[in-house]
Amino acid sequence: MFVPAIKGQGTDEQQQKWLPLAHRMQIIGCYAQTELGHGSNVQGLETTATFDPQTDEFVIHSPTLTSSKWWPGGLGKVSTHAVVYARLITDGQEHGVHGFIVQLRSLDDHMPLPGITIGDIGMKFGNGAYNTMDNGVLRFDNVRIPRDQMLMRVLQVTKEGKCVQSNVPRQLIYGTMVYVRQTIVADASRALSRAVCIATRYSAVRRQFGSQNGLETQVIDYKTQQSRLFPLIASAYAFRFVGEWLKWLYTDVTQRLQANDFSTLPEAHACTAGLKSLTTSVTADAIEECRKLCGGHGYLCSSGLPELFAVYVPACTYEGDNVVLLLQVARFLMKTVAQLPSGKKPVGTTAYLGLVEHLMQYRCGVQNAEDWLNPSVILEVFEARAARMCVNRAQKLGSFPNPDEGFAELSAFLAEAAVAHCQLIVVSKFIEKLQQDIPGGEGVKQQLRNLCNIYALNLINRHLGDFLSTGAISAKQASLANDQLRSLFSQVRPNAIALVDAFNYTDHYLGSILGCYDGNVYPKLYEEAWKDPLNDSVVPDGYQEYIRPMLKQQLRNARL
Amino acid sequence: MFVPAIKGQGTDEQQQKWLPLAHRMQIIGCYAQTELGHGSNVQGLETTATFDPQTDEFVIHSPTLTSSKWWPGGLGKVSTHAVVYARLITDGQEHGVHGFIVQLRSLDDHMPLPGITIGDIGMKFGNGAYNTMDNGVLRFDNVRIPRDQMLMRVLQVTKEGKCVQSNVPRQLIYGTMVYVRQTIVADASRALSRAVCIATRYSAVRRQFGSQNGLETQVIDYKTQQSRLFPLIASAYAFRFVGEWLKWLYTDVTQRLQANDFSTLPEAHACTAGLKSLTTSVTADAIEECRKLCGGHGYLCSSGLPELFAVYVPACTYEGDNVVLLLQVARFLMKTVAQLPSGKKPVGTTAYLGLVEHLMQYRCGVQNAEDWLNPSVILEVFEARAARMCVNRAQKLGSFPNPDEGFAELSAFLAEAAVAHCQLIVVSKFIEKLQQDIPGGEGVKQQLRNLCNIYALNLINRHLGDFLSTGAISAKQASLANDQLRSLFSQVRPNAIALVDAFNYTDHYLGSILGCYDGNVYPKLYEEAWKDPLNDSVVPDGYQEYIRPMLKQQLRNARL
Structure with a gap:
């Protein structure tokens, strides 16, 4: 039963530490940040925590309807305690949003404590999915908690109500965000690989049209199927490798933070934010694409795909809305480009922007389809596209007298540059992976090389407008990329x-009949159908009340 | 209760005529075509109808597991009769797939008749959606029906078992397909407009970040939100207008068929197949995009969007899988291009291909952003792109010694040309609409003109690779199109x-709280949450069995 609390929306370094403690204390906790009217903008939260020096307590209060806590996982029916994020007010002054440990329910009978209203927020997408989780609503009516239940690592409130900033660097929170988002990228790879495993296996079982030796053609042999499915297999591998690299990045960031080195943090933060956005958006769409690739039967719950989709899609919204995150990446990229003339060297995944002069001059040398198999060609083409998009956006931004207004006006356009940058990261990490030893030897490596090339060439095909409009490649070269892609599918x-x-x-x-290992799909589908409760009776419940009167045209008797 | 039968999978002219008859006869019918192993390829159906001249009966039989009828709506628990599609066999010879009226259940007690096995196929995507429909499975064990229960309009079987082709033209079936697909396009427009209505209204209610007069910014004011939402509003209108035009097309086709004029049928068929594919694919994706545009709250069932999605997505698969349909369009386009040298004039929506020489020479004259507001410029750019893609594909096809192999190898590439052709149709019908009188006068017309331009320029942006690689426009003109698009959003x-x-x-x-007319979203969301059955009790069911033992660390007592 701890799962809801751990999977709760929003995560924080303090939650990570607090949960084992909660376990020892015999309580069940959740993380209550999001409000009915406030999600992405944490600084906009309305819940208040007002310090009362007379009693040495904080008064937690929900001043408006929109300040009701809304969405926290495990909150609705299960949690006894919560870390509540609220605006700190001492002596009539606001001091930003902080966390407070608040007991919600009695440990004797589980009843909400006085001043506290809790409930479940109702049904969500899908049959099962997050409907097994009691995402909750929570309101406070002047609930008092002792002063020491504020999480004071960054800011301390004294008995007198004075605020004292600690010397703990605020940047530490970014370390946790890097951690959480890295796990989300790993999850994306896992969800995507589940979906493609189902769709690929079923595509080899399903036959339709054509005729060889009397049998219809396996749908996996159709180029239309391959061109949709194989890039998704490639993406599943690509996200796995970039996820592994992010794990390394998190370790690196942690070690640097321990040594008070914050120099790589902005780049690492932008990188993980961007990859969270890219991989979850692609994965959500890809699961639905895999469902469609399974034809009609993909619509059955027994295919496993509808629930995989319903349970996965919130990843595009939680832990940073994907569009908001892309804009954070874009902002970082624009800052990086703006600082180039001053000689500041971009680091990590933005290092290529340091070579911007070369990349602006770059001309792709591809002359025949096989040239596209050269990893350094692919890398440079992706670098040239991303760098030119960044420079182009930076120039456009420069034409606005007010940079903030310019950023707002061009935001959709800037997000495209962020996507180009993130795709470059995934491509480059895939290529790096292939430069290392791979268990299984050259044979396995050749298969992964094919997938890497499919991943990259498919992106060129899908984002051809970027590659052509920046002049990174020519129309002729794009056509050759397409030819090479088809050959790779084969x-x-x-x-x-x-x-x-x-x-x-x-x-x-x-959890999918279509994706079962032995490929014995049809007997299993048929068997599964009969397990539906509707089939417990041959003549359905309701026959006498609804169907028979209609058939006998005694509609006045029917309960319709 | 007739709804399941009418909404049943697959439709046929005969079903249209048969249903009212069924009503008078006090039966409930469904349309049983699709089988467990056979969907798109009707000629691959395995159910057999073998004529027995000795008894003047057909023997309906399911020879394999994969021949089980699977998916027909209304079949599982309700229907008493079905139109069953089966391979006709007389005198040991096969004569193609035909329809047979078969009684499934007793009209006295609703029990399946001897030799007939029927059941429901189980749960489908979503909470409600198609789970209110008893999509069924059906097997025949040598079920005998009188000869006159075969639908014999096209082919007659005599008492002696001879097959006699009628003089009814086979093409008539295409008339029905035009009809059905036209209604699907109208449905797409309706579903899409529901989703955008919800997302647009909520985007005006929801505020996040920014600050004007103390309030946060309405999310509809963000360019990122506008660039995703406004093209969908434009698409909803575009699909409505092309749907209206298709209604006219169906009337025209019907009148011609009555006069035995089949000349426009192939073009009309390709056009409706393509528009079915285009509009349903766009609508399915758009509903999910609208859900994401509503942020976290879009994931609640009370937003209406999860169920709208789950109930809509099968439209991409039924009545012709969308990819299969695009390939039909592509085949028609390739044939049209191949016949150009012989002087055969393309008709209807392919008429522009008659001007292919002009379109290959065409140079877009756009020099500043406002030039993109000229409808004839937009039309020519879309015509040039589609024509050049067709010619380019035709040329590539020509390099294959075997045309069928070439078509298979290039199929994904050919589908892109079909999409370009279909988008041209939608754009051109939108422009035609604006040349007519519009109720509401010039003010309304100007708004629709804006939407038409947004629809077209957004497509240019999304499919920029097509427009640039065919040379229909330049990179500079693409950038101007983007500028104009942003201005149109404002x-x-x-x-x-x-x-x-x-x-x-x-x-x-x-059916959406987020989309309610008065915009009073938050109080209604809050109120709705309390209606969830989980909130009937303050302490949840299961507290004593599961939660309390865990809190008290008496896990041995917990029913986990």
């Missing part, structure tokens, strides 16, 4: 099943 | 709410 086809089997998911974990 | 902003109010949907029909 090379991947014989190994497609092995490539998804390699994820090593059990049938139980996949 | 012009639409003050009228955005009016434009969705104009759909005139009641709150009851919209």
